[in-house]
Amino acid sequence: MTNADQPLLDEVMRLRAELDDANHRYYVLDDPSLTDADYDRRLRRLQEIETAHPELVTPDSPTQRVGAPPDAGFPEVEHAVPMLSLDNAFSEDELAAFVTRVAERLEVEGEEIAFCCEPKLDGAAVSLVYETGVLISGATRGDGRTGEGITSNLRTLRSVPLRLRGEAPPALLEVRGEVTIDHASFEAMNERARDDEAKVFANPRNAAAGSLRQLDPRVTATRPLSFSAYQVARIEPPLGDATHSALMAHLGDFGFRTSKELAVVKGTAGVVDYCRRLGEKRDGLGYDIDGAVIKVNNLRLQRELGFVARAPRWAIAFKFPAQEQTTRLNDVEFQVGRTGAITPVARLEPVSVAGVTVSNATLHNADEIRRLGVMIGDTVAIRRAGDVIPKVVRVMEELRPSDARKIVFPERCPVCGAEIERLEDEVVARCSGGLYCPAQRKEALKHFASRRALDIDGLGEKLIEALIEHDWVTTPADLFRLEAERLAELPRMGKKSSENLVAALSKAKATTLARFIYALGIREVGEATAANLASHFGTLEALMSAELTALEAVEEVGPVVAAHVHTFFRQPHNRETIDELIACGLSWEEEAVVEQPQPLVGQTWVLTGTLEGMTRDQGKARLQALGAKVAGSVSKKTAGLVAGEAAGSKLEKAMQLGVPVLDEAAFLDQLATWEAGESDVKEDGLNASDGEQGNGEQGNGEPRDMKRDDAEGAT
């Protein structure tokens, strides 16, 4: 070796050290520090140097080895047939070169050779051994010769047959395949992990590998893992199949999942075409693949071709563009979602990820920013897989520039300027602008007009969108200023439907306080809570000026809901919108509660099945007016079940628990009795809590006589 080789030697040493470290983090810790693209680049570079300078090759070079040795903690399992890696093709030219190589060795025409093509699943390779049809052992690949015995963990996967299907299982079968997690399950799993402040995985592959290597199989059992078979390593006695594709079909008969995308093609043209098509499908598959695996289909030809050190000669992996890339985080902006959720969005130095240029990625929320430890100016790893929004998965802290800036969460909504609310037990921060915030306008209007809110007939989503587009409606109050003539200008809005809408709007003005409160769309204030707030405070003014402690005193209102209500009414814009609505003529009768006896206070009722004489909502409203709570499921505490036609499991449960059941006729009778105040049950409990709350205007126990002060005061 001459002196000129010294820099090259240094590079080789550096690359080996980096690759060894990356292997350890990837295969043993399931916590990679490099992206696959960065890893592959280094490995390629090392291979290039070693090819040009064979004297530099050492047996322990990462180019000569597969995976990593097994970790302590699991028994070692010697693979009877080594679990190899695959050679890679990074271009169609390299793919064509593979076909040519194979053809030359076999001394046949390349176009004659049949190849079985499959997706290259991006998960963790495992091997399963069956004796007389029974699973006896399962192991990871490890370093290819020796893997980790993870039989108990693999047994928890539903897609791993514990016993082979069919009458006559082979005496011995060793099957190889990939354990993966699909995108939807992966997102859900990480979402839960974020909530629990547990470990969040960078990608499904690491999650799959990490889940398989849990010391407690009960943990593995909770992970959404699935096994897909791609290879038979040993089978005795042989089935007599001549091809790989026939063997795969047999594995299906034994009860294994195999790829739906498997196809047999001929020659370079067939292989290239398959890879292109699979590449086009990639984003829609719902699971990660990092390429296609092309195998000579004929098993006799496979044996003839044999192996080189770390891979078979009869197969190649065609690699797709990597799903993770590194780039610079230039800035962070905060977006407001349609329900007010504030999402930090990373503005990135544009980078091509798996064939698409990515310049934005989600950072989820403040917790995620803290977890990642990310700063503006950092070099970050971005992942884009399938239809999932690109995200920042890792920070290269060692590359942090000295002028990196902290990410500061805003205190006010970047769209409307309202306060941002972040409750202690909630991860998500939200704009409290509600009715006013343009980002939330469409959802707010939809909710406002919905059946259980103001019930504005004919005001559907499409129409709301058109109204917003024309800038005719910014707050709900604008709805009541719409004129039929103008509405008729909208597409698909004839004269008749415009007039109908204006009539519906006018009709909707006479509402109830409970509906009005519900229609405001305050976070977590559903129909029942709105009804409780209405009957507790009696007037909108009392509700709007209520302090937190007063709000918390309302039935079923906890600190979280109380805070939402409190913040909502403290926003000047929300108050303005409410004033406008009342100025437009919205009004409500005195609270029904005070006119009616409430014999059912403290009781929970459930309605099920179909009622003939009224809708279930009407039945529910009448029960609530009598003071009952109406729940969706039956429990021991249920006071009674109203069972209409075709009642099912709720009826069964009520009977089991001995909960009283009323059919429709009995229910109507009972309603009439209660509503007439003839009940003998706890009428004296009437409005006890309301009285205590008091506005200083009414005496205890006395029915209140509240005027529609808000409505009248404003007009």
Ligand SMILES: NC(=O)c1ccc[n+]([C@@H]2O[C@H](COP(=O)([O-])OP(=O)(O)OC[C@H]3O[C@@H](n4cnc5c(N)ncnc54)[C@H](O)[C@@H]3O)[C@@H](O)[C@H]2O)c1
């Ligand atoms: N980011 C990092 O730090 C880091 C570190 C080490 C390895 N890696 C990545 O791992 C890869 C190299 O790993 P490798 O040697 O495990 O695998 P490989 O990519 O060379 O391919 C071999 C593997 O493909 C899998 N496979 C999937 N579908 C298959 C099918 N239908 N038929 C046969 N095999 C199929 C098997 O698990 C098999 O072991 C590279 O892509 C590299 O980027 C990354």
Ligand SMILES: [Zn+2]
């Ligand atoms: Zn806002």
